[in-house]
Amino acid sequence: MRQVAELRSLTGARGVAAWLVVLFHIRLALPELPHRAKAVIAHGYLAVDFFFLLSGFVIWLAWDGRLREGGWAAVPAFLQKRIARIWPLHAVILAGAAALVAGLAMTGRHDPRAFPVEEFPLHLLLLQNWGWTAALSWNHPAWSISVEWAAYLLFPLLVHAIDWRTLPSAVIVAAVGALFLLLASVFAAAGATSLGADVPRLGLVRCLVEFSAGGAIGALWWRWRDRPGLAIGMAVIAAALLTSPLPEPLRVPPALAALLLGLALAGDARNPLGWRPLHYLGEVSYATYLSHYLLWFAWKLAFVTNPRAVPAAVIASYLLAVLASSVALYHLVERPAQRLVNGWRLRPLKPFALSRD
Numbered sequence: 001m002r003q004v005a006e007l008r009s010l011t012g013a014r015g016v017a018a019w020l021v022v023l024f025h026i027r028l029a030l031p032e033l034p035h036r037a038k039a040v041i042a043h044g045y046l047a048v049d050f051f052f053l054l055s056g057f058v059i060w061l062a063w064d065g066r067l068r069e070g071g072w073a074a075v076p077a078f079l080q081k082r083i084a085r086i087w088p089l090h091a092v093i094l095a096g097a098a099a100l101v102a103g104l105a106m107t108g109r110h111d112p113r114a115f116p117v118e119e120f121p122l123h124l125l126l127l128q129n130w131g132w133t134a135a136l137s138w139n140h141p142a143w144s145i146s147v148e149w150a151a152y153l154l155f156p157l158l159v160h161a162i163d164w165r166t167l168p169s170a171v172i173v174a175a176v177g178a179l180f181l182l183l184a185s186v187f188a189a190a191g192a193t194s195l196g197a198d199v200p201r202l203g204l205v206r207c208l209v210e211f212s213a214g215g216a217i218g219a220l221w222w223r224w225r226d227r228p229g230l231a232i233g234m235a236v237i238a239a240a241l242l243t244s245p246l247p248e249p250l251r252v253p254p255a256l257a258a259l260l261l262g263l264a265l266a267g268d269a270r271n272p273l274g275w276r277p278l279h280y281l282g283e284v285s286y287a288t289y290l291s292h293y294l295l296w297f298a299w300k301l302a303f304v305t306n307p308r309a310v311p312a313a314v315i316a317s318y319l320l321a322v323l324a325s326s327v328a329l330y331h332l333v334e335r336p337a338q339r340l341v342n343g344w345r346l347r348p349l350k351p352f353a354l355s356r357d
Contacts, residue, residue, distance in 0.1 A: 021289060052207050151212075
């Protein structure tokens, strides 16, 4: 399968989703907003579900063919690329959090519940949301990077277990539906009515299911990519699901999947999400996502006395700081670190063979 050029509109969508998460985390400090805007921001945590689907979509398109052709020997290169993409910036942000904790400890303001030192190694290794902890801590948004890392480890096994390219479209659609039903069943069994509920316990399955579904959606896009008219149908499906009375875990994942597929099918021609500023926001969105939470924590310490009555100037300065830090981290840390780690030469795995002994 030939490599696919970047779909700029999806990169732009990722940027919009990252800023929805930013607004979600500062929602209690925002001034009074129109009801519809407040409702959208209050559900900003669902942008993470879009990230999981998009990640599975992009990874499948980029690596399914390479892992099939290269076999297990191609796995180290895949994991090297994934580590280069997610870990260095995470480590830098975590180091900043450790410095912040040290400063708080010296002033007697350290809260061990927010920054439990004994859990730091799990965060450093991106294992913090694999069921070892009972609550989010340190850099809260990094929980999703932890479960993404689990999805990356699972992906080579998925590639060799299921070849979406060979299955009829109806079977792929049915498989995606079954995955979403499984996810909704898990949440129902846990008594969770929101996808954002009990993230330490349910976040891992949430990611693995949606990441896997994203790969299947990538296969649908690959065979339907010359039929942009289907994008309208996907938009209708997404709107119908989002406005339906179904429980959130049952309606939102398929709605976001239809939205993702519709955006991909619509292409980049005259798509506002492909506009250069939005595309750039998408490029720096990982830095936005990882840095904004701790930056807000520090901003409140420095400038906020009443968290429910934050001056507009303070909020505006914070949002500008998020944008500036995103740009700086992307160009000074994220991209150079990717080049460095990707430049390391790894020996390929030897073909696996059963011993005769």
